Amino acid sequence: MKENQYRKPDRYYQAGVVISRALTLILLMLSVLLPWGISPWNTAVAETPQITDLRSGQLETASRLVIETSDPVPVSLLLLVDPHRLVVDFPSSRWRVEDRGASGGLSSPLLKGYRFGSPAPNISRLVIDLDGPAVPEQIFWLPPRNGNHRLVIDLVDRGETAFRVAALALQTNQNMAFSSPPTASYQDDTPGSQVPLPQPRPRPPVTVTDTLTTDNGTANVPPARPSTQTRDEAKWVVFIDPGHGGKDPGAISIHGHKEKDITLKAAKELAKQLEATGQIKVVLSRDRDQFLHLRKRIELARLHQADIFISLHADAAPSSKARGVSVFTLSDTASDKEAELLASRENKADLIGGPDLGVTDPEITPALLGIFQREAMNQSSMFANELMLAFDDLPTLKRGHRFAGFAVLKSPDIPSVLIEMGFLSNSQDESYLVDASYRRKIMQGVTQAVLRFLENNNHNLPNEIAINP
Numbered sequence: 001m002k003e004n005q006y007r008k009p010d011r012y013y014q015a016g017v018v019i020s021r022a023l024t025l026i027l028l029m030l031s032v033l034l035p036w037g038i039s040p041w042n043t044a045v046a047e048t049p050q051i052t053d054l055r056s057g058q059l060e061t062a063s064r065l066v067i068e069t070s071d072p073v074p075v076s077l078l079l080l081v082d083p084h085r086l087v088v089d090f091p092s093s094r095w096r097v098e099d100r101g102a103s104g105g106l107s108s109p110l111l112k113g114y115r116f117g118s119p120a121p122n123i124s125r126l127v128i129d130l131d132g133p134a135v136p137e138q139i140f141w142l143p144p145r146n147g148n149h150r151l152v153i154d155l156v157d158r159g160e161t162a163f164r165v166a167a168l169a170l171q172t173n174q175n176m177a178f179s180s181p182p183t184a185s186y187q188d189d190t191p192g193s194q195v196p197l198p199q200p201r202p203r204p205p206v207t208v209t210d211t212l213t214t215d216n217g218t219a220n221v222p223p224a225r226p227s228t229q230t231r232d233e234a235k236w237v238v239f240i241d242p243g244h245g246g247k248d249p250g251a252i253s254i255h256g257h258k259e260k261d262i263t264l265k266a267a268k269e270l271a272k273q274l275e276a277t278g279q280i281k282v283v284l285s286r287d288r289d290q291f292l293h294l295r296k297r298i299e300l301a302r303l304h305q306a307d308i309f310i311s312l313h314a315d316a317a318p319s320s321k322a323r324g325v326s327v328f329t330l331s332d333t334a335s336d337k338e339a340e341l342l343a344s345r346e347n348k349a350d351l352i353g354g355p356d357l358g359v360t361d362p363e364i365t366p367a368l369l370g371i372f373q374r375e376a377m378n379q380s381s382m383f384a385n386e387l388m389l390a391f392d393d394l395p396t397l398k399r400g401h402r403f404a405g406f407a408v409l410k411s412p413d414i415p416s417v418l419i420e421m422g423f424l425s426n427s428q429d430e431s432y433l434v435d436a437s438y439r440r441k442i443m444q445g446v447t448q449a450v451l452r453f454l455e456n457n458n459h460n461l462p463n464e465i466a467i468n469p
């Protein structure tokens with residue numbers, strides 16, 4: 001039956017015949033290079049792989065797109081703006097969708113509709129119209145069923161900045177290989193033939209400085225952010241994370257001042273200043289003396305679709321002479337010994353609250369997580385540079401932009417920094433840190449840097465693509 005279907009002439013068939021020999025050669029070459037290994041001994045190599053169907057469905061946390069193909073084929077992804085779209089390219093394959101038009105609607109909340117075509121003889125292109133800045137967080141192939149291979153793409157709306165991070169990351173990583181499901185639980189694709197009903201869009205967050213400090217992790221899924229069209233009226237979201245809290249006091253000075261209290265006071269000062277700009281909505285990881293896992297802090301920031309993540313600290317150093325203000329961003333290797341020690345102590349502080357599942361979101365395909373995170377790290381560095389410039393007038397020592405593996409900075413799609421406002425183990429720094437006017441001054445610098453970074457961080461993303469020649 002499959003054979004007959006293939007032989008049935010259609011408007012794509014003729015072109016398919018013309019290019020099939022060339023494609024056979026290309027596939028032979030690709031089979032050497034690509035991990036799914038379309039081998040020359042596989043009979044499928046004689047035929048151009050076909051894309052046979054597509055559908056969407058809604059999971060609890062994501063909108064799912066499923067694309068059926070006759071063979072596992074290479075895939076590349078792009079994100080476009082104005083309006084938000086996902087482009088899925090399949091080089092070396094052709095459309096063979098029997099029961100659908102070349103465009104139509106989709107039923108998931110984040111996926112509005114699709115169009116497909118062939119911009120060049122050997123490229124099949126699918127464009128998905130997105131309802132908001134939804135990004136692909138997972139992509140994988142399911143084992144074949146009834147001879148069909150299924151490519152699964154799960155999309156989540158994490159806000160405009162996460163969309164930009166993902167779009168830039170995908171732009172520079174066009175030759176990624178996506179393979180098997182991330183976990184065994186994905187052995188079957190949920191939408192299948194019975195696509196579940198779309199879930200209602202989540203509610204917007206309640207108020208400015210609304211703190212989502214539930215201990216049981218039942219925080220609401222975030223709201224849709226206003227689209228770019230209404231960006232002028234929309235506010236940026238800055239997530240402020242006062243370090244430590246509750247049973248984790250952080251550093252304690254010889255005079256008994258606790259880091260957890262100083263970071264909370266500084267966070268409230270920063271929140272006040274950012275909100276006074278009228279352009280920013282602030283979300284605090286905690287607004288009281290409360291313990292929070294590092295992973296929870298990241299989760300909350302992502303749930304609120306934060307544009308920037310700022311963690312505030314005032315740690316201790318082995319030497320009481322160590323002093324000054326530093327801005328840290330994430331890196332595999334620390335910039336210096338002291339940075340390495342600080343990060344490892346901070347990460348261990350998480351254990352005070354009992355075991356945690358880990359700091360990275362286990363639901364993300366490592367491949368996508370990796371490329372998004374690299375782009376987020378680039379942007380974090382740009383923000384760190386703005387911060388150091390803005391700290392120029394501070395009376396204390398400027399230690400500069402430094403790097404270390406702080407777990408709390410591992411949001412895969414949010415520019416994240418950790419500010420060490422000073423060392424509680426140094427008596428001069430301690431006198432600054434407990435002084436409200438010093439905290440006001442340092443937070444004036446942070447506010448200035450936040451505005452400068454957000455206003456300048458408008459990369460030009462592509463907004464046009466041809467779907468047919």
Ligand code: ZN
Pocket residue numbers: 243244250251259313314315346
């Ligand atoms: Zn700390």
